[in-house]
Amino acid sequence: METAEMRNLIEDKKFLFFGGKGGVGKTTMASTTALWLSDHGYKTLIVATDPTVSLSAIYEQEISETEIVKIGKEKNLCGLNINPRKAVGVFQTRMNEMMEGFSSMFGSELLSTPCTEEIAAFDQFVSYMGDTEHDKVVFDTAPTGHTLRELSMPFDWSGYIANQIQNRRELSETLGFIYDESMLDDLKKEKERYDSAVKALSDTTTSSFNLVLLPEKLPIEETERAVEDLGGFGIKVRSIIINEVIPKDVLQGNWFLEKRRSTQDKYLCEIDSKFNEMIRAEVPLFDSDIYGLDNLRRVGETLYGK
Ligand SMILES: Nc1ncnc2c1ncn2[C@@H]1O[C@H](COP(=O)(O)OP(=O)(O)OP(=O)(O)O)[C@@H](O)[C@H]1O
Ligand SMILES: [Mg+2]
Numbered sequence: 654m655e656t657a658e659m660r661n662l663i664e665d666k667k668f669l670f671f672g673g674k675g676g677v678g679k680t681t682m683a684s685t686t687a688l689w690l691s692d693h694g695y696k697t698l699i700v701a702t703d704p705t706v707s708l709s710a711i712y713e714q715e716i717s718e719t720e721i722v723k724i725g726k727e728k729n730l731c732g733l734n735i736n737p738r739k740a741v742g743v744f745q746t747r748m749n750e751m752m753e754g755f756s757s758m759f760g761s762e763l764l765s766t767p768c769t770e771e772i773a774a775f776d777q778f779v780s781y782m783g784d785t786e787h788d789k790v791v792f793d794t795a796p797t798g799h800t801l802r803e804l805s806m807p808f809d810w811s812g813y814i815a816n817q818i819q820n821r822r823e824l825s826e827t828l829g830f831i832y833d834e835s836m837l838d839d840l841k842k843e844k845e846r847y848d849s850a851v852k853a854l855s856d857t858t859t860s861s862f863n864l865v866l867l868p869e870k871l872p873i874e875e876t877e878r879a880v881e882d883l884g885g886f887g888i889k890v891r892s893i894i895i896n897e898v899i900p901k902d903v904l905q906g907n908w909f910l911e912k913r914r915s916t917q918d919k920y921l922c923e924i925d926s927k928f929n930e931m932i933r934a935e936v937p938l939f940d941s942d943i944y945g946l947d948n949l950r951r952v953g954e955t956l957y958g959k
Contacts, residue, residue, distance in 0.1 A: 658932045660957040662891055663690060663789075666861040668782060668853065671894075672795030673865035674875050678896040678936070680707045681943050681952065682865050683793040688946060689953035690789045691730035699724075699732040700781050701793035702774035708734045708793070711944045725946060737774035775800050779850040795862055798882025801851060855887035863892045868920035877927060892932040894956070895924060900937045 663669055663686055671683045680701065687699035698721060701708045708716040712724050716734040724730040775796045784790050854860055864879060866872040880890045898921070899914045924933060936955055943952060 655932060655934045656956065656958045659892060659934045662861050662932060663957065664693075664695075666859060667789055668860040669789065669791045670795035670854070670860065670862045671791075671793060671865055672797065672862065672879065674872055677865045677867055677872060678894070679795075679865050680711060680793050681949075682863070682894055682896070682936070682956070683791050684708065684711045685943075685949045685952040685956060687730060687732070687789070687791040688727070688949045689957050690791070691724075691727050692950070692953070694729065695788040696729050696786075697731070697789040697791060698781070698784065698787040699730070699791045699793065700735065700778065701732070702735045702737050702777065703793065706734055708732055711949070713945055727946075735774060735777045737777075741773040779846060782850050782853045795864075796854070797879060798885060801883075801886050851886060851888075855889070857889060857891070861891045862888055863894060864890050865894045865896055866924075867897050868895050868917040868924065870920065873920060873923060873927065880928070890928075890931055892934060893924065893928045894934050894936060895921065896936045897938040898935045 669683075669686060671679045671686070673679050680703065683699060683701070687697050691697045699708065701716075706716065706718075712732065714725065716722060716724070716732045718734055718736045718739065721731050721733045724732050774794070778792060778796070781790055781792075854862065862883065864876050866876045876893065883890060898917055899910060901914065904910050904914060921935075934956055936952060939948070939951070941948075943949065
């Protein structure tokens with residue numbers, strides 16, 4: 654039932670995001686999804702932003718940080734592993750260039766932008782949200798409400814200054830500033846770039862935002878907060894993937910596993926009631942960690958069917 658719903662969701666949308674707390678299985682679900690889509694005839698690109706080249710490990714081949722590479726012998730699958738540490742440099746340089754004009758007026762301290770690896774990585778993401786070469790683009794990490802908020806800050810602020818300047822041109826002239834409309838152009842372009850990315854994220858006809866969690870107390874609370882936070886940006890979470898659910902057929906009277914599973918059952922109920930507006934799909938805990946195409950296909954089958 655939920656398999657068909659999950660399948661419909663990924664077949665229907667072009668941009669697929671996988672968010673969630675550290676270590677819950679985002680990269681696993683994104684890689685699984687990308688492979689499933691490529692197996693089903695969709696030309697698919699997977700983009701990761703992980704300093705630990707996790708895609709390379711999972712697909713058991715080198716995935717480049719700078720260019721899109723083909724994955725294995727799959728004719729429809731390619732990937733890119735953006736290194737957020739390097740992305741920080743690119744982002745900062747661009748911001749600095751844009752801000753230079755303003756710095757001469759207001760001083761550079763005022764204009765320092767909050768910049769974390771996450772923001773820089775998202776900045777790189779943005780360029781793939783205009784993709785026209787693939788049927789599907791799978792993003793291994795979804796931006797959080799926190800990232801989106803920080804991103805919008807320098808731009809709100811630049812708009813504020815622009816207004817101030819426009820409204821008080823006379824004052825600027827008195828203070829000796831030379832007002833140059835073109836100084837705002839780059840910032841305006843940049844703002845448009847982010848606005849359209851956030852719009853694309855919240856566009857339910859093209860994007861699907863999926864959160865991965867474990868059936869445990871803290872991930873549930875964090876997921877609730879994430880759903881609310883993203884909602885503030887008009888982004889609706891479409892599916893909740895509950896990972897590492899202990900399969901019932903392995904319990905076989907083992908008290909330890911039974912206890913773990915009954916704890917999970919309690920949280921599964923909670924997840925059902927808390928996230929009842931979203932598609933909920935379970936992925937079992939496998940008997941080993943997950944890498945390599947064969948394992949990914951096994952996970953894919955549990956999520957999306959054959
Ligand atoms: N259902 C599962 N059964 C067994 N192992 C799993 C399962 N899901 C994920 N794993 C393993 O858990 C580990 C973490 O998964 P993964 O790297 O996908 O998490 P992540 O959310 O991307 O982590 P990070 O936040 O560090 O990027 C990996 O070693 C993966 O193979
Ligand atoms: Mg990961």
